[in-house]
Amino acid sequence: MSAQHPGRDAVVAKGWLRAHKWLLMRRSMQIGILAMFLVGPWFGWWIVKGNLAASRTLEVLPLTDPFVFLQMLAARHVPEMKAVIGVLIVLGFYLLVGGRVFCSWVCPMNVVTDAASWLRRRLGLKGGHAPHAATRYGVLVAVLMTTALTGVQVWEWVNPVSMLQRGLIFGFGLAWVIVVGVFVYDLMLAGRGWCAHLCPAGATYALLGRWSLWRVAANRRSACNDCMDCFAVCPEPQVIRPALKALGQQHPVILDSHCTNCGRCVDVCSQNVFRLGSRFNRSEQ
Amino acid sequence: MNVPAKPAANALRRRFLKDVAGAAGGACLLALGATVYARQARALPPLAIRPPGALAEEAFLGACIRCGLCVRDCPYGSLTLAALGDGVVSGTPYFTARDVPCEMCEDIPCVKACPTGALTHDLHDIRKARMGLAVLIDQENCLNFLGLRCDVCYRVCPVIDKAITLEKRHNPRSDRHALLIPTVHADACTGCGKCEKSCVLPEAAIKVLPTRLAQGASDPHYRRGWDEKAKAGGSLIGEQVQLPVRGLEETTVPGATP
Numbered sequence: 001m002s003a004q005h006p007g008r009d010a011v012v013a014k015g016w017l018r019a020h021k022w023l024l025m026r027r028s029m030q031i032g033i034l035a036m037f038l039v040g041p042w043f044g045w046w047i048v049k050g051n052l053a054a055s056r057t058l059e060v061l062p063l064t065d066p067f068v069f070l071q072m073l074a075a076r077h078v079p080e081m082k083a084v085i086g087v088l089i090v091l092g093f094y095l096l097v098g099g100r101v102f103c104s105w106v107c108p109m110n111v112v113t114d115a116a117s118w119l120r121r122r123l124g125l126k127g128g129h130a131p132h133a134a135t136r137y138g139v140l141v142a143v144l145m146t147t148a149l150t151g152v153q154v155w156e157w158v159n160p161v162s163m164l165q166r167g168l169i170f171g172f173g174l175a176w177v178i179v180v181g182v183f184v185y186d187l188m189l190a191g192r193g194w195c196a197h198l199c200p201a202g203a204t205y206a207l208l209g210r211w212s213l214w215r216v217a218a219n220r221r222s223a224c225n226d227c228m229d230c231f232a233v234c235p236e237p238q239v240i241r242p243a244l245k246a247l248g249q250q251h252p253v254i255l256d257s258h259c260t261n262c263g264r265c266v267d268v269c270s271q272n273v274f275r276l277g278s279r280f281n282r283s284e285q
Numbered sequence: 286m287n288v289p290a291k292p293a294a295n296a297l298r299r300r301f302l303k304d305v306a307g308a309a310g311g312a313c314l315l316a317l318g319a320t321v322y323a324r325q326a327r328a329l330p331p332l333a334i335r336p337p338g339a340l341a342e343e344a345f346l347g348a349c350i351r352c353g354l355c356v357r358d359c360p361y362g363s364l365t366l367a368a369l370g371d372g373v374v375s376g377t378p379y380f381t382a383r384d385v386p387c388e389m390c391e392d393i394p395c396v397k398a399c400p401t402g403a404l405t406h407d408l409h410d411i412r413k414a415r416m417g418l419a420v421l422i423d424q425e426n427c428l429n430f431l432g433l434r435c436d437v438c439y440r441v442c443p444v445i446d447k448a449i450t451l452e453k454r455h456n457p458r459s460d461r462h463a464l465l466i467p468t469v470h471a472d473a474c475t476g477c478g479k480c481e482k483s484c485v486l487p488e489a490a491i492k493v494l495p496t497r498l499a500q501g502a503s504d505p506h507y508r509r510g511w512d513e514k515a516k517a518g519g520s521l522i523g524e525q526v527q528l529p530v531r532g533l534e535e536t537t538v539p540g541a542t543p
Contacts, residue, residue, distance in 0.1 A: 054352035075347030083400040152346040158409025
């Protein structure tokens with residue numbers, strides 16, 4: 001239960017595998033999605049073409065990223081139907097499972113910032129200062145306004161989220177500099193600074209997450225022994241308290257749209273306080 | 286006096302101001318960086334050619350979402366998705382004619398692949414594409430300009446005899462032969478780059494350039510006297526007195542009606 005090694009008690013109590021269940025599932029999903037994009041250019045097996053901005057799966061299913069779509073609209077471009085259908089499918093999916101599921105289960109940047117966060121914990125780095133968590137909405141508004149003013153998708157020149165995945169699939173160029181920049185920022189300057197405070201793509205997905213059916217609940221919160229491990233691993237620690245400590249709400253379901261449904265709190269809790277399930281299941285044990 | 290409360294309130298205020306100042310400073314720096322970067326990035330390098338149907342560069346950069354589907358569906362591997370540092374806006378498609386030109390597919394798969402219409406879906410006939418304009422840029426080394434019969438650019442042109450024609454000129458060096466000058470016509474050239482690709486010289490004498498670099502523009506109020514004359518069916522100012530040019534009485538001026 002030290003802040004440097006959260007989850008140690010859980011490993012003792014539940015075994016390594018069960019204490020890493022959601023993490024392993026998440027990493028498999030992230031790698032699996034990337035692999036589906038990569039087997040095309042690598043081996044000629046075209047399952048998915050394109051990248052996360054827009055893709056075509058098995059030559060029929062179009063998918064479009066809502067944040068990129070939004071930027072395109074801000075640039076006053078009227079898109080073809082294909083992009084519209086793609087974005088509607090994606091919107092529907094994330095409205096159902098939780099907007100920021102993209103962040104923790106799909107986005108390749110998550111691996112980078114998780115690594116930075118892990119290293120920061122391990123090295124016991126405390127320095128730096130993260131901007132306010134609402135800054136990301138400021139960035140989102142600024143991005144859309146700049147795009148509207150210039151008529152050009154300015155953010156896509158620097159967007160680390162699209163750049164990392166595109167780099168892996170189509171070739172990096174100097175894009176790795178930006179990715180390393182985010183890693184160093186998260187490691188040295190601001191813990192969880194990028195994903196939880198600045199990223200406008202994450203902010204867009206957070207807006208989608210308000211009504212999601214799939215949520216984390218602290219349904220065994222009476223068993224909580226205040227070890228703080230969940231707070232140490234959570235990318236958005238502020239979302240836990242209302243559910244776990246009954247602050248401002250009675251039920252144990254985490255309804256904050258910033259929760260990424262990553263399930264890491266479920267993993268690291270030695271007392272099995274958390275579970276992932278329906279937002280309507282407000283029962284407690 | 287409530288001494289202990291004051292520093293706490295001050296510290297809070299200081300922290301808030303620091304936050305705001307930091308955020309504003311960061312935003313300004315980011316905006317400045319983006320603007321400088323934007324200015325450089327907007328000027329597409331002259332040898333990077335956009336795929337067929339691409340909107341004008343400004344509109345294209347607003348419409349293209351950098352998905353690379355056009356790159357994937359190009360059967361000849363002509364298109365590249367720019368990486369950061371390539372000089373082309375990162376994530377946008379382009380091709381370099383000298384490496385792999387556009388093969389002008391009849392069904393235009395790159396345009397069909399584009400989900401947003403950054404490559405406009407109004408383009409149905411590839412011959413109407415205007416990716417750029419070929420320019421015979423080096424008239425000193427072009428073999429045809431030297432009086433030889435290379436003709437390769439003319440032969441490979443998918444719109445042969447319309448986009449590139451061979452124009453006969455007098456060869457003043459031998460004074461007995463003709464020069465057959467490859468001549469590009471903007472009304473038919475798609476900018477596919479096959480001529481640039483096949484130029485036999487180590488450095489191509491004919492190059493595809495973005496139209497804005499390749500072409501001048503005539504002022505809209507200009508009128509060509511001979512066109513107006515033909516349109517009107519005769520001179521607009523009545524018959525002119527034809528005065529002989531001293532010493533040239535026996536020669537005919539090229540282009541003049543006898």
